[in-house]
Amino acid sequence: MQEAFLHYLWQFKKFQLLDLKTTQGQHITVINSGQHNRLSGPDFFAAQLKIDNQLWAGNVEIHIKSSDWYVHHHEKDSAYQNVILHVVWEHDADVFRKDNTALATLELKHYIDKKLLDNYYHLFSKKQTWINCENEFGDTPEFLLQNWLERLYVERLERKSVVIIDLLEQSKNNWEAVLFIMLAKNFGLNINGDAFFSMAQSLDFSVVRKHQSKPNELEALFLGQSGLLNTKSSEPYELHLIELYHYLKHKYQLNNSHVPRPEFFKLRPPNFPTIRLSQLAILYTKNDTLFSRILEIKKLEHFYELFQIGCSEFWKTHFTFETTSKTSHKVLTKNFINLLIINTVVPLKFTYNKKQGIDEISELLELMTKIPAENNTITKKFYRLKTLPNSANTSQALLQLKTQYCNPNKCLQCAVGSRLIIK
Structure with a gap:
């Protein structure tokens, strides 16, 4: 038996409502079961009940056993002084408020339809199923x-x-900056999403703005902040990016010490972080006000046109700095664009x-x-x-x-x- 099931029964009145009685034999009429409270405090607020001929308005607390009231030390908590009914599955102890007045208790198990109970146990007894x-x-x-x-x-x-x-x-309500961070995260997909998210957060978006007209500088920023530039490299393009990144890092006092290095392991080459970051740089090179454009677009085919971008020249023949590959423009696929639309x-x-x-x-x-x-x-x-x-x-x-x-x-x-x- 779960307490959540008792909450469900009480909230939706899935019990016999006629001839309800407290454990002391008082008649109960449920006028309003109250507002379900999922935070601290009594389980239901502002319930309305009639106990015998007395109308009550207040809170309802629910437990598996009556003694749980004392296990949870409610008798010492002023938040529970306005409880008008204690709903339990099993009544195993009388309960008293802080002022020693007895708390009306409803033992719910006597008022539940057997078929409903069987259905509940059947649903929650399947431990081996998905x-x-x-x-x-x-x-x-x-x-x-x-x-x-x-x-x-x-x-x-x-x-x-x-x-x-x-x-x-x-970001002080900068929608363009938020879009950049969310796009970066989703360019990284599941494996590198957090690393790309951290990289984007490590850059003030004004820096991205200032270098949008120069894709190599954006690549240097993204790859450098992600820790993907090898200072011991002999590859001319990588050395060029390193030089750009060192200049930009010093100019803007950039810090990437808390940015996780993206993974290559278990990724297909088109999803390598080098390729995805180059594509992200190209996207921003081609779009000055990307968020405004996204707000304007209504049709799916226009989103496909917006995100129809590839990578920079170097990456058309590379997946990593170290090795060359067959020439490919490496444009974003429809499946990848769909994920950007869904998640960003x-x-x-x-x-x-x-x-x-x-x-x-x-x-x-x-x-x-x-x-x-x-x-x-x-x-x-x-x-x-x-x-x-x-x-x-x-x-x-x-x-x-x-x-x-x-x-x-x-x-x-x-x-x-x-x-x-x-x-």
Whole structure:
């Protein structure tokens, strides 16, 4: 038995409401179960109850056992003095407030339908499955699931907006600077995302602005701050970048001591950090006001045009400084651009609209439906369980579902899990 299940039962009144009685035999009428509190303090605020003929307004506290009141030392905490009902699964001790008055207690296990309880135990007893509802997920009604996935995607955007808002505060509301940091992170993908993010944060965006017209200087900045320039090199282009970087480092008093060196291991050559940082430099060389352009663009094909960039001349014949390769322009692929739109463009536009009081979520949802679903271990497994729309908003919603609900066993807060319990 989990306390979260008791919260669920109380919040949604999934128990027998007629002839409820306290452990002392008083009749209980639940008028309002209250507002669920997920922070410190009583579990439900502003509940309204009638106990016998007395109307009460106050808080409700929920525990597995009555004695947990004392285990958590609530009798010493003034925040719990306004508790009007103690809801427990098992009543194993009488509870008294700080002023020694008895606390009305409801032992909930006597009022729960056996089928609901069996469904609960069945859902949470599957320890060897990928998700608790693995065998039932495919039978989820389409209407319920599609509405839930849409909510999950918006929820994921809200989570991403927290990072963006924090960066905005650090940059004094410089949207162009925040875009640069977020783009850098996503140019690094999963393996080098954190390293690129750290590199971008180590540069004041005004420095990037001043050198946007000179791609070699931007490359020197990005590669130098990332620790990818070898001072013992004999390669002429690398020596040129080292000279540029030393000049820029001294001029702007740059510090890269806390920037992790990007990885090459386990990466395909097109994703090597040298190539991705060169492409990032070219993108900024070709676009003075990138954020403004992103705000203006509505159609997917125009985003593809915006991000249709390659690398500098040297990298057309190299993946690393040490070895040459077959000539290739190394332009960003559609799949890579899709990831930039999913992880940078849409979250930024969502956050900008939110800050400006603009309600254009439907436009962003429409854009995401035109981008194919991401192909990763999580999405693959969900698509094996059920036929779902092949769109990026669906795959993003599935990532939110797995990481924020399935992994931490929050089935009671999930539309799919709730349905399985009450069916």
